[in-house]
Amino acid sequence: MFTFTPLLGAHSPSSTGSSSLLELDGGVKVLVDIGWDSSFDTTQLIEVERHTSTLSVILLTHATLDHLGAYAHCCKHIPLFDRIPVYATTPVVNLGRSLLEDLYGSAPAAAGLVPASALGAGSAAGEDSPQFLLQAPTAEEIAGYFSRINVLKYSQPHQPVPSPFSPPLGGLTVTAYSAGHTLGGTIWHLQHGLESIVYAADWNQTKESLLPEAAWLSAGGSEVIEPLQSPTALVCSARGVEKSHVIPRKQRDESLIALVRETISQGGKVLIPTDSSARVLELAFILNQTWRENMDGPHAATYRNTKIYLASKSAKSTMRYVQSMLEWMNEGVMRDAEAAMNAKVNAPASGPLDWKHVSVIDRQSQLERAMRKKHPSIILASDTSMTWGFARQAIELLAEDARNLVILPERVTATEDGAASGLGEQIWQHWASGTSHVSSHSGVKVVDSSGSTLRFRHSEVASLESNETQLYNQYLARQRQLHSTQQGNNTGSGELATADLIDEAASESSESSDEDQELQGKALNLSTQMTASQKRKGGLTTEDLGINILLKGKGIHDYDVRDKRGREKVFPLATRRHRADDFGELIKPEDYLRAEERDEIDGVDLRDQTALKDAAVGQKRKWGDDGGRENSKQQNNKRSRLDRPGKSRAPDDIDAAIARATGEAMGNGATKESSALTNGDEDSPSEEESDYEPEDPDSQGPRKLVYTTQELTLNCKLAHVDFSGTFEKRDFLMLLPLIRPRKLVLMSASTSELDSLSTECKALMTRDGSDAEKQSVFAPRNGEAVDMSVDTNAWSLKISRKLARKLIWQNVKGLGIVALSGVLKTEPDVEGADDAMDEDDGTAKKKLKLAASLADSKMEREDPDAHLPVLEPIAASAQAGVPVARDAELNLHVGDLRITDLRALLRAQGHTAEFRGEGTLLVDGCCVVRKGAQGRIEVEGGVGSGSNAGLVRRDHGNSGMGTFWQVKKAVYGGLAVVGGAS
Template sequence: MFNFTPLLGAQAESAASQSLLELDGGIKVLVDVGWDAAFDAQRLDAIERQTSTLSLVLLTHATTEHLGAYAHCCKHIPLFSKVPVYATTPVINLGRTLLLDLYASSPLAASIIHTSSISSSSTTSKADSSPNLLLQPPTPEEIATYFASINALKYSQPHQPVASSWSPALGGLTITAYGAGHTLGGTVWHIQQGLESIVYAADWNQGRENLLPGAALLSGGQEIIEPLQRPTALICSSKGVEKAQSQSRKDRDGMLLSLVRDTIAQGGKVLIPTDSSARMLELAFLLNEAWKENLDGPHAATYRSARVYMASKSGSASIRYLQSMLEWVEESVRAEAEAHLTKTKGSTNPLNWQHVKLVERNSTLERAVQRSQPCVFLASDASLEWGFSRLALESLATDTKNLVILTEKSAPGSPPQSSISRQLWDLWQSRQGQGHTSSSGARLVDTDGTAIGLQEASTAPLSDAERALYETYITRQRQLHSTMQGDNTLADATAPDVAEQQDEEESESEDEDEDAEHQGRALNLSAQMTQSSKRKAALSDAELGVNVLLRGKSVHDYDVRNKRGREKMFPFVAHRTRNDEFGDLIKPEEYLRAEERDEVNGVDMRDGNKEDLAVGKKRKWDDASTSGPKATGESAGNKAQNGTPGDGSDEDEESDYEPEELMPEGPQKVVFTSRSLALRLRIAHVDFAGLHDLRALQMIIPLMRPRKLILISGERSETQTLASECRRLLTEGTESAGTDIFTPAEGEVVDASVDTNAWTLKLSRQLVKKLTWQNVKGLGVVALTGRLDAETAAEDAVKEEEENAKKKVKLESGNDELVKPARSMTATSVPILDLPNSTANAAQQHQRVTQPVHVGDMRLADLRQALRGAGHEADFRGEGTLLVDQAVIVRKSASGRIEIESAARGLQQPEWRTRENTGSFYAVRNAIYSGLAVVAGV
C-alpha cells in the first residue's frame, strides 16, 4: 500500500513543499517542511494533525520552500521535535544558517497567532481579538539544537532509519539519498519497502554548474542508475516546464556577467536578490571567479573600481560550512581545492573569495549603498520581502543607472498583495516590448517611475489587554500540549529552561520548613502554569516581588520590611551539580562538532565566549582588542590571509564595529504599514534558478519508466502542461504504456500502490526441507509448487508449541515431568503452503513437479562475444538481431524474452567429440543457458 498526499505546493501559487507518504503497516513519512514568504502558521495545520502518527521526516533542500518551517514546528508543535529527521550534511548546515538569517531579519517569521485561535481561548469578542499577536520565535540556541538532532546521511548509501517511539515497525524500510543538484547537498530520495520502490525528486537539476554538481540520475550516458530504474512511483516537480528556451551554462553565465559589467562601467549598482545560503553560494563563486580573471584583462579598471558584497546575516557561517564540505561541491572545484591543501605548485584555493566582502549588519549595508563607487549586491532574500535585499532595493530605486537582476520566476503569492519580487517580475513581463536588448541578449526594462506596493512589518510591545489575551492563549496551548504529550511538561516559549526550573524546584523543596506561604505543590495544571508565568519579566514589579532585582531593569533596591520567607533574601539559587552513577552529567554543547558550531548574535560559540562586548562593558587587560577601527582593520587583514572572504582593498575601509542589536523581550505584536515605492531603476532577468526544464523532464522520465507518475511543486498551468506531455511520451513506449499519471491538488489523497496482489504464506516443514536455494545477484531464489492447507497450519502450530515446551523443560533443572500444551489452539490465520502430496509415502517418494527455470538477463552483445570465443561466426544484422554461423538467428523482444530461429542445417545434432564447434542451434542454446542462473524446481 502506498498513498501520497501533497500538503503544500501542488497546483498552487505557493512555492512551499510538504508531502506525506503513507506506506504499508501504518508508516508515515513526511518529506520537507517548507514555508513561503507569508509565514502563515495555518498552512502548517496539516503537519500538526499528522505529527502524532509520523514515523520520520526527510529534508531535500536547504531553502525556505523546503525547510523554512522546520524550527517553527519543533518549537510550537508538540512531539514534532521527537520525530527522527534525515538529511545530508550540507542541508543540515546551510539550513541552520538560513533559519538564523530568517528569524534575525524578519519579525513576521515568528508567525501571527490566528484570530480563530485567540477567540476560542477567551471570552473576548471577535472584534477585539485580532491584534496580530506574534508567537515567540525560536532562539539561535534552539535552532542549533533542532538541526544538531538531524541524522546526517551521505549519497548512495542505503540506510534503514529509526522510527519515532510511537510509530509501528518500519518493516525493512530503506532510504537512500542521491544527488539532486540545484543546491549543495540537494537530495533525490529513494524509499524502498517490500514491493514499493518510490523515487521522490523535487527541484532537481541534471546539468553541472560552477560550484554545484548536477543530479546523479544518469550513469555513464543515457541510462538511469540501476536503483532508480522502473520505480513503482515517481514523484516529480513540475517547476520550470514553461521556460521559453533553456540556456547552456556558458551562455547563462556570460549573460549575467555582461549585465553586471555594463552596469558598473556606467557607475551604477547591481542588486541580485537570492536565497541566503543555497543559490547564493553559486552566484558568489561565479562573481569571485569573474573578478579574479578580469583584474588583468581589458576591463581591469572597471572591475578594480567595483566591489562585490554578499549580504546575509549568517554569511560567514555559510562560508565556513562550505569550506568544510569539499566532497559535496563540483568535481573540478574539489580537485583544485585539494591540490591547494596539499600545497601543489601553482594551485589556488577556489573557495578563498578574496573579492567578495561579507555584509552582516544593516549599518554596513547602508554605508556600502551610500558610497559613490559601483558595486554588486548578492542579498537575501529572493522574495525581497525580508532580509538585506529589500533594504538595498529601497536605497537603489531612484537611480536610473542601477539594475535589479531577477534570477528566478517568483511565485504569485497570496492576497491581498503579491510579494515585491512578483511585482517586479510582472513589471518585467508586461514591458518586454518596450525594453531594449543588451549586448549579451538579455532584455532590459525601464521602470520610469512605476510605483509598487510595500508592506512593512514592525514589532511593538503589547498593551495590558493584549497581554492578558496573549497569556490566556499561551495557557490554553500549554494545556493542549501537555495533554498531547501525556505528561505535565510545560512546552512554553515564555517558560524557563528545564535545568533552571529543576533547580528552582529543588531549592523550593529545601525551604519548605521556613516558608509557610510557599508550602505544597500545585494540585492541578492551571496552578502550575500560573506559577510558571510569574517567573517571566512580563509581569509587573508588584507581582515579581523580590525577583524584580533580577528581572527588572535598573532596579538595585528592594524593601524587605514586614516581609516573610524568601521575600527577605536576595533571590539567589545555588545550582547543584547533577550526576549519575557514571559521574557528572555532560553538557552536549561543550562537545559540538566543527560543523555544528555556529555564531550566535555575532559571537563565536566554539570557544565558549557568550559574552556581549557592548558599549561601556569592561574588558580585561590581557584580552585582545576586538572593537574599534584599528581592531577591525587588523581582523579583516587576518581574515584575508586565512581564506575568509574579503574585498582585498581595505585601505579606505570604514570600521564595521557597531553595538549588538538588542532583541525585544517578552511577547510582541506586529504592526503593518503600507506605502508605495517609485522605481526608476532597470529590471532584467537571467535564469539562475538551477532547475530542470521541459527538455530534461522529457529525457529523464521515459528513461526511468515509472509505473506511477505523480506531479507536484508547480503552478496549475505548469502541472497540466507536463502531464499532457508525459501522457504523450509514455504511451509511445511498450514498457511504459501502462503508466498512470496523477496531478493531485493540496490535501488530495492519491492511491499509488503497486498493481500487484501479494499474500503472506507460511511454508510447511516438509516443504522447507526440500527447497534448494540459488544465489542470483545477492538474492535467494527458488522455484516451487505447493498446496494451500489450513489443517496443516493448526498441526504445525501445535507441534511448534510442544517442541518449545520440551526445550523449556530441559532447561529447568529438577523437573522431569513434561507438561503437555493445551490442544485447544485455533488454526492460524496465515495459510500454510505444503507439498502437493501430503501423505507420508508421497513425501518419501516425492518427485519434482516444478521444472527448473532460468533467472537473469542475457545481453546479445555478451552472447556474441561468448560465441566468437567458442569459434562461431556471430554478427549483428539489423537492430536487435544476431546471426550465428549463417544459420541461427537470435532476437530479444521488448519484454526481455530471447527467441531463437534456426535453418535445417543449424539443427544438426553435434557429435560428442566436436560438440563445441558443430550444431549452431545447440551451441547458442548452451551459451544462453551458461549466462543465466538455473533455479532448480521443487
C-alpha cells in the same frame, strides 16, 4: 501498498513550499520535506501537525525555504516532532541551519502568529484582532534541532531507525543521489518490499559552475543508473517547466556578466536578491571567478574598483561551511581545488574556493555603509521575495538612482488571485509587463522603471498595549490549563508551575527531553511568565480554572465534582519534578549568583521575583542604585548620567566606552583627529565606525506584528536572468522513457504547469501501446491521497508445517528467498475423514461436516487468516513428471555481482585480470567477462575459432580446469544459489 499525499505546494501558484507524505505497508509513514513560503502562514502546517504522531521517518531534499523552512518551527511548536528521525546530506544540514538562522534573525513574522481562534470569544475578529507572535526558536535551539539530523552520503543505502511511536519499518531502505540545483540536493530512492519509489524534487540535469548535475545517467550517459531504473512510482516536481525562454548555461552566465559589467562601468550598483545559502553560492562563485580572471585584463580597473558583497545575517557561517564541502561540488571544481592545494609552496596557486573578491555583510550598519560608498558594487542579498532580509533594505537605498540595476534570478510568484502584494512580486510583474527596453550587449530584456511607484506592506514588531497584555495573559493561562488537562500534571500554581517550565526548557538530559515534548506547541514564553500575583489578576473565570481553583483561589475550599470526568474529580496536586543525572540532583546556577550578578529589570530580581527596595545591612547594590532613597536622584554621579542619555538606558558598548575614556585622557587633540578620520573619504571604510546594533528591547517579551503600508519610487533598471537551476521540460521528457516508471506523480507546481506536463507525459508513457491503467500519471491536490500500489500477481496463502520444515532460505541483500513447489488446498483436512468415508451409512458425512465446522470455528478464533489457501507438499504418487525446484537444473542464481569484486576474487586465485573498456574484464588474456545493462554477467572465450571458441582450456595449478570454467565457477560462486523444497 503505497499511498502518496501532497501536503503543501500542489496546484498552488503562490505557495512554493513543498511537503509530501508517503504511506507504505505496515503503517510506515515517511514525510519528505517540511517546506514553507515567505507568507509564514502557520495554517499551511496543519496537516503536518495532524500526522506527526504517526510519522516514522523524515527526509529532507534541499537547504531552501521551500523544502525545510518550517523545520525549526515544527520542532519547537509541534509536540513529538523533534523525536522523529530525520535524514539528509551534510550540505543540507549545514546550509539549512545557516538559512534558518538568517530567517529568524531577519524576519520576525517567521515566528508565526497565534491563531485568532485561540484568543477566545471575547477577542476582536478579523483584521482588528492583535497579531500576537509565537516564541521564535533561538540560535541554540536551531543548532540543537539540526544536530539531531542523521547524515548520509550519496549512493549509501541505509535502513533508518523508526520513531518511538512508529511501527517497524519492515526493511525500508533509503538511498540519496545527487539532484543538482543546490549543494547536497538529494533524489531519494526508497525500497520497501515490492515498492521502489524515486522522489525527485527540484532537480537539475545541467552541470553548473559550482554545482553538479543530477545523478540520473550513468558514466556513459546513455542509460539511467540501475537503482533508479523502472521504479514502481516516480514522484517529481513540475515547477518551472513553463519557462518562456531557456538559454544554455554558458550563455546564461555570459549574459549575467555582461549586464553587471555594463552597469558598473557606468558607476552604478547591482542588486541580486536571492536566498541565503543555496542558489546564492552559484551566483557568488561565478562572480568571484570572473573577478579572478579579469584582474589583469583590459577592464582590470573597473573590476578592481568594484566590490562584491554577500549580505545575510548568516553569511559568515555559510562561507565557512562551503570551505569544508569540496567533495559535494562538481568534478571541475574539485580538480582545480586539488591542483591548487598540491601546488608548490614557493608558487602557491589561487584555488576556486578562495573567496577573496567576495566580502561578507551580516549587519544592517555594514550594508548602509556599503551602499553610501561612491564606487560601484554588487550585492547578493536575501531574500528573493524581498519581504525580509537585506534585499528589501538594499533596494530602498538604491531604487532612486537610474544607474543602478536589479537582476531577478528567478520568477517571483503572485498570490492566488493574481494580485501582487509583496515587493518582489510587484517588481517581477513590473519587469514582465514593461515595454521600455534599454540597449544591452547581453541580449537580456532590461526595463527602465522610470519613476514607478510601488505600494507594499511591511511588517514590524511592536510591544503589547495594556488591554492586549491582559488578552495575551488570558491566552497563556488557557494554554496552561489545556496542557494540564491533557497531561494530568503540572497543575501547580504560581512560582512552582513557572519553575517547572524553566527546568524543562533548560534541561538537556534524555529524561527531560522526553518530557519536554508535552510542552512544545503551547506558545509559552518563559521569559514573560507572570508571577503568582499577576496570574491571579489575569481575568480567569471559574470555568477556566476548573478544579485548580482549590489551589489558586483564595478562601475556596469546595468544588462541585458531580457530573465531572477524569482529573476534574480528583483533588489537584502541585508537584515539582526534580531533575537529576548520574551525579545527583541538578542545580541551577542562578541560585548561587551574587547580588550584583543577578539580572535586574525594573527593580525585580528574576530569580526570586522579589522587588529590591531598601538595601539590608551588608547587602550590595549595583552602581547607580538609589537603594530606595527619595533624594537619591539628585546625587547621581557623572558616570550614571553618561550611561543614561535618555529615559531608557542603552546597552553597554565596550568599544565606545574605551574610546570615550581614551578621548577624555588625551584631550581635544585626540578628539579632532578622530573627527577627521570619520569625516574623511567616503569610499574608504572608517575604522572608527562601530558595527554595534542594539537589540530590540522587546525581543524577549510578548510581541505583536504590526503591518504598515509603504511606498517605493523606482528609477533603477530591472532585468531577469534565470538562475533558478531547475530542470527543463525537454530534459524530463527525454529521461522519462529511460527511467520507465510504472506510475508517475507530479507535484509542487501551479495548475497550468501540472496540466501541461501531465498531458505530454501520458502521451509519452502510452506511446509503446502499453496499458494506460498500468502506467498512469497523477497530479493530486493538497490532502488528496493517491493509491500508487504495484499491480502484481501476488496472493496471500499459508504454508503447511510439513513444507515449511523443508525450506532452505537464502539471504540476498537482507531478503529471504526460497524456491518451492507444492499443491494449494482450499479446504482444511480433518483427521479421520478417509476412514469416515468408508462407512456405509450417512453418519460419516454428518460427522465429517460437524468436525469441519468445529475446526473452522476454532481456527477463526485462533487465527484470523484461517480461510487462506494452504500450500501443501506434493504427494509422492503425484511427483512423477513434475519438475521440482530442488533439482539442480532448476536452482536459481540470485544477486548482483560486481566486476571489481570478481576481479579481486580471480586475482586471489592466481589469475591475471585487467579492465579493458567500460564494464569489460579480460582474464588471463583469453577470457572476457562483461556486465550488461540489466546486470547480466556474460562470459566469453577469446582464443580459438569455430564452435570451440568459447571452450578454451588453460591449466592452472593442480585443478586441471581451464580459465573459462574457472571464471564461470567464480561467477556462480558470487551469486546466491536458491534451492527449494516440494
